[in-house]
Amino acid sequence: MLLELFLTFFRIGAFTFGGGYAMISVIEDICVSRKKWITHEDLVNVTVIAESTPGPVAINCATFVGYKQKGFIGAVMATLGVVLPSFIIIYVISMFLDRFLEIAWIANAFKGIRVAVGLLILDVGIRMVKKMPKEPLRIVLTVCAVLATLAVSIFSLKISTIVLLLAAGLISLAVFLVQKPREEKGGEQQ
Amino acid sequence: MIYLDLLIGFLEVGCFSFGGAYAAIPLIRDVVLRYGWVSEEMLTDMIAVSESTPGPIMVNLATYVGSSQAGIPGAVIATLASILPAFLIILLIMLVMKKALDNKYVQAVMRGLQACVIGVITAVGIYMLYQNAVRPVVTGADDFRPLLLAVVLAVLYFGSRKVKFMKKGLSPIMLIGIAACLGILAFGI
Numbered sequence: 001m002l003l004e005l006f007l008t009f010f011r012i013g014a015f016t017f018g019g020g021y022a023m024i025s026v027i028e029d030i031c032v033s034r035k036k037w038i039t040h041e042d043l044v045n046v047t048v049i050a051e052s053t054p055g056p057v058a059i060n061c062a063t064f065v066g067y068k069q070k071g072f073i074g075a076v077m078a079t080l081g082v083v084l085p086s087f088i089i090i091y092v093i094s095m096f097l098d099r100f101l102e103i104a105w106i107a108n109a110f111k112g113i114r115v116a117v118g119l120l121i122l123d124v125g126i127r128m129v130k131k132m133p134k135e136p137l138r139i140v141l142t143v144c145a146v147l148a149t150l151a152v153s154i155f156s157l158k159i160s161t162i163v164l165l166l167a168a169g170l171i172s173l174a175v176f177l178v179q180k181p182r183e184e185k186g187g188e189q190q
Numbered sequence: 191m192i193y194l195d196l197l198i199g200f201l202e203v204g205c206f207s208f209g210g211a212y213a214a215i216p217l218i219r220d221v222v223l224r225y226g227w228v229s230e231e232m233l234t235d236m237i238a239v240s241e242s243t244p245g246p247i248m249v250n251l252a253t254y255v256g257s258s259q260a261g262i263p264g265a266v267i268a269t270l271a272s273i274l275p276a277f278l279i280i281l282l283i284m285l286v287m288k289k290a291l292d293n294k295y296v297q298a299v300m301r302g303l304q305a306c307v308i309g310v311i312t313a314v315g316i317y318m319l320y321q322n323a324v325r326p327v328v329t330g331a332d333d334f335r336p337l338l339l340a341v342v343l344a345v346l347y348f349g350s351r352k353v354k355f356m357k358k359g360l361s362p363i364m365l366i367g368i369a370a371c372l373g374i375l376a377f378g379i
Contacts, residue, residue: 013244013245014244015244016244016245046280049280049283050280051209052208052300052304053208053276053279053280053283054204054205054206054207054208054275054276054279055204055207055248055273055275055276055277055279056207056214056246056247056248056249056273056276057246058245058246059246059249059273059276059277060276060279060280063276063277063280063281064280064284067280067281067284072281075277075280075281079273079277083245083249083269083273085244085245086243086244086245086246086249086250086253087245087249087253087265087269089243089244089245090239090240090243090245090250090253090254090257090265091253091257091262091265093239093243093254094253094254094257094258094265095257097235097236097239097254098258101235104378104379105374105378105379108373108374108376108377108378108379109369109370109371109373109374110235110238110370110373111322111336111373111376111377112339112343112369112370112371112372112373112374112376112377113235113238113366113369113370113373114231114234114235114238114318114321114322115319115322115323115336115339115340115343115369115373116238116343116365116366116368116369117234117237117238117241117318117366118234118315118316118317118318118319118320118321118322118323118340119315119319119340119343119344119347119365120241120315120362120365120366121212121215121237121311121314121315121318122312122315122316122318122319123315123347123348124212124311124315125212125308125309125311125312125313125314125315126312128209128307128308128311128312129308129312132304132305132308135301137301137302137305138301138304138305139305141302141305141306141309142305142306142308142309142312143309144309145305145306145307145308145309145310145313146309146310146312146313146316147313148309148313149216149309149310149313149314149317150313150316150317153313153314153317154317160220160224161206161216161217161220161310162202162206162217162220164306164310165206165208165303165306165307165310167306168302168303168305168306169299169300169302169303169306170299170302171302172298172299172300172301172302172303172305173295173298173299173302175298176294176295176298177298
């Protein structure tokens, strides 16, 4: 069973291009429909949890399924299984990428690719902005984060993204704490 | 010591990468530039490679940076450090705090974190486009080719979603492939 967990997630890790959400559909197919290791509701729940916890969705799902099947060791096996393929592939690539990029035409290809990467990341950002609930506080925090990050990059400031994240979390909590009593009072008047 | 730096650096990334694979990119950029492990250009190239190979971008970048700094042990340490927080948090949630995420205070903090992540990702995208497409024009080099390339790619990428027979438009891997060809076309073999 442990070996099966490992091999199944190894296969999932090896064949899912296109990031975490592509992987969820593969996990649905293999772990829910075929092997019946978890239910569809389980998978939806873990996806929601994965979205509000750090780390890639794929890792979160693997840990979850492994734990459900075989406890802690199962979780370890499934998680290692899902990372191992990309680990091997990237390790091999890392050995020759530097020399590879010294070849003139490949370097030129990467000049184009860098533009594409910027575009892809911007696209992800815009999509997330579109999906975000349009509450005033969220919009203000998002705009501030954009400006702060740009300022940090342009002026090479020594402020880490983590500081920005913590600040945003605290501001949101503070606003919530301030608003809550007010809403309760409003409730009493009615 | 490099192993310890890799461990701490990628634990940090793993702990704060809320919001999926792309959310880790700004954090990894922070850590990598702070320690001077990889140049900004190299990191961008590496993101493209990660995008075209299987596996989460965060894990791929950790493996790459670890390997480039300290061989196999470095790659193992960086990779494990990047996934350890995600692993532990899921275990913790399943074991003890199933309800923790429903807590309204936790949710208030989450709302702030999510909004910030979205802003940071958007800004990194803008900054990368500026560095690689706009800067060659404004710094006096007068090289308009990257900017032209950016416009062509943007039209292709966003335009392809409007075309009926392509359901989801171009995939990221396809866009990277096209960008590579256009790069060779624009800058020569």
